[in-house]
Amino acid sequence: MSDMVEVIVDKRAYNAEKGSLLIDLLIKEKIKVPYFCYHEALGADGNCRMCMVEIEGQKRPQIACDTFIKEGMEIRSTGENIEKVRTDILELELINHPVDCPTCDQAGECSLQDFYMDYGLHDSKVTVTEKVKHDKHIDLGSNVMLDQERCVLCARCTRFTDKITHTHELGIIGRGDHARVATMPGRKLDNPYAMNVVDLCPVGALTSKDFRFSQRVWFLDTVESICHGCAKGCNIYIDHNKLKYQDDRIYRFRPRRNDAVNGFFICDEGRLSYKELQEDRQENILFNHKEIGEDEALETFQTLLETYVSDITVVIDANLFNEEIEAILEFSKEINAQVCAPLEIYRDEAFKDEMLKSANRAANAKMIENLNIDTQMPAQSGLLINFNHPAEFEADKQIDFRTHQQTQGAFILPIATYAESEGHIMNEDGMIQLCQKALFKNDPVPTVIEWLEKVRS
Amino acid sequence: MRECKIVSRKFDLEDAHTLKVSKANGGYRTLEKLKEYSPTDIIKIITDANLRGKGGGGAPAGPKWELMPQESEKPSFLAVNCDESEPGTFKDRQIISKDPHLLIEGILITCYAIKAKHAYIYIRGEYKQYQDILQSAIDEAYEAGLLDACDITIHRGAGAYICGEKSALLESMEGKRGHPRLKPKQKEPEWYFGNPTLVNNVETIASVPFIIQNGADAYKAYGTERSPGTLLFAMSGHIERPGVYEAEFGTSMMEYINVYGAGIKNGKKLKAVIPGGVSCGVLTAKEVENLTLDYEALRNVGSALGTGGMIVMDEDTCMVTALKNILEFYHEESCGQCTPCREGTGWVDKLVGKILDKRGTKEDIDKLLDIADTMNGKTVCVFAPAVSTVIVSFIKRFRDEFEGAL
Secondary structure: OOOEEEEEEOOEEEEEEOOOEHHHHHHHOOOOOOOOOOEOOOEOOOOOOOOEEEEOOOOOOEEHHHOEOOOOOEEEOOOHHHHHHHHHHHHHHHHOOOOOHHHOOOOOOOHHHHHHHHHOOOOOOOOOOOOOOOOOOEEEEOOEEEOHHHOOOOOHHHHHHHHHOOOOOEEEEOOHHHOEEEEOOOOOOOOOOOOHHHHHOOOOOEEEOOOOOOOOHHHOEEEEEEOOOOOOOOEEEEEEEEOOOOOEEEEEEEEOOEOOOOEOOOOHHHHHHHHHHHOOEOOOOEEOOEEOOHHHHHHHHHHHHHHOOOOEEEEEOOOOOHHHHHHHHHHHHHOOOEEEOOOHHHEOOOOOOOOOOOOEOOOOHHHHHHOOOEOOOOOOEEEEEEEOOOOOOOEEEEEEEEOEOOOOOOEEEEOOOOOOOOEEEEOOOOOEEEEOOOOOOOOOOOOHHHHHHHHHO | OOOOOOOOOOOOOOOOOOHHHHHHOOOOHHHHHHHOOOHHHHHHHHHHHOOEOOOOOOOEHHHHHHOOOOOOOOOEEEEEEEOOOOOOOOOHHHHHHHOHHHHHHHHHHHHHHHOEEEEEEEEOHHHHHHHHHHHHHHHHHHHOOOOOOOEEEEEEOOOOHHHHOHHHHHHHHOOOOOOOOOOOOOOOOEEEOOEEEEEEEHHHHHHHHHHHHHOHHHHHOOEOOOOEOEEEEEEEEOEOOOEEEEEEOOEEHHHHHHHOOOOEHHHOOEEEEEEOEOOOOOEEHHHHOOOEEOHHHHHHOOOOOOOOEEEEEEOOOOHHHHHHHHHHHHHHHOOOOOHHHHHHHHHHHHHHHHHHOOOOOHHHHHHHHHHHHHHOOOOOOOHHHHHHHHHHHHHHHHHHHHHHOO
């Protein structure tokens, strides 16, 4: 155990690790401190000078991101002096800022806006009207757009490409108030994690080409979920909204901090995988390419079960929730069927990297292994019931439960995606995590569990 | 005023930049002394001599050398700061163009003391012609076998003022943007690629051979008790004979201006002096009347000795224009790393421009002071505090001129 010491912040005592950063304590204890450049994943850079606090015995205010905890330290984070310092520095930050919040995509989740509400709200001293002009519309590549005028030069984005991805695409060029973020000449922002700079950017300088102008962020509802792009189990927020007269829709995924899994980031492919959840969805019941009603479908289902009794194989997709897999296993026992979940098809070595991406592209493969389900391809059988497994199988008759449209299949039943129901999955490290239900569709399709209940009744 | 030539001794000799002339006049003789002294002995002599850094700050060199590890697995380095970019300062270029071998000799002694095997000379990009002289001197020294124990490499800067700040200088040498680093919390050397490094000004290093040759007391015989030795003071502006002349600390400023500079140009009256490069607060003619040139005296009048590069202004000088000139420089040169400096330098520049354009108001003058207060003491390096000092000193001393310009 490291050395814990007591410090006083605003007359209250706190315990903190000796030598750790003061700003970490302030953030952890939810003591209000404004900052642009500091980020727990990127460390201190000390350039924005917003996180000023007063420390007893020090003549001048100090930045909390470069102050190390010492025994008995006395810190003031409020008071007239410190508020003035923060106000003054914020005012400097705003001199050349375009203040184009009405057309800025960051509005509503912008640190500059938030701090202005905390420390601004005064008559500006700035009487000089001409602002420094920069480019407002630069396509950096990898779905990231740059507006140099809105930038506060916190250097989070450049530090991300330097320290996290080690790809060094971004840099700051120019000096003084002409300094700006840019890519190296002839280069684009091009790495599999590039879009994280959009989340890192505290202001509207870096925005997502995919998301910008699609929604005002204050209209979005947010749930917590797990990315299904691979077995890593990166924690995400799903931002969705149901516009009037329209259906509930996902507008973006954002990384959700989990130090045990993904830290602060997710890969771009995972981030954009929300699109798959609402494209080419299987919504109707199809029998021999013709749409049929639910009653007719259940009847056909029963008939097939009776016809092929004791010659049935059930195949499970390794992306389904634990709850769904268990329900399928129980059902399989009832109908005395063979169960398998072939995993080989999910291997994708080309996808794998050293950061977050796993070669195992099935979100819940670990659970399949834990439950000792057969992971080999099944032998030919009479009736095969496929719960959304992507492989092709050989059988006399086949029933397919599908989230997405497929060309194959004589008898297809639609099922809900992971965003349309709630359940748990186990990531490749054996951690069980919850996916909350994000979408409440106008015409919801049944989940696997709901289908099985219908079949039973 | 007695003549004292410690660093500038060989400046007036013909071809003093060549090894032949240098050696004929006592150059490199101090290296013999290294056989008598251990590295820690050398450091002790420098500490005893109270040699103060001549790059502007005036911090004692000895204690800085003591921070360098004598036992270390990592290699130690010396970085000689020749980024001389302070307006009004042009002394280091005299050394590298007139007596580069003195600098090389100083480097060899310093490297011996701090156990460095490699020294870099960070030279400002604009000094190409002086760099060529320095490089040929280094080449000569290599040929003569003087640099067997220690390599010297010239690193040419790309023209940013801030690279004269020691940590920005090292960042620049590492191939990064010249941004000052956050100050360490305890006393420690500077770091070059994670290796302990000593950064000293050219003149500081060039003063070392004299001290080692003649001893600490010989050096302390010059100057005042707390500011011992000499400095290559420089003069520019409205002066009959601008230039660089070595003088001991404690010399009367007016005497210096009148004797070496031959007085104010065209017999005009003196109005103001910026004593040590533009980053030091401006002083009125009255203030400099009895002022001596040493660190303590200048601090007592609310300015600083800086690099000793005096800018002399006569009675016809418009102080608002002078301030605008300086602020334009700072606006251009702020590195842009931290907010108060990046945005503040532009703001004050524009405000003073507004006053010059006769569009200013009385509030603008107070606003300048207010911004100066915000810029002071809240940044990574001392660039913004220097801007703040300059603004305050101009307005405090010449407020009537600013008000008259409205």
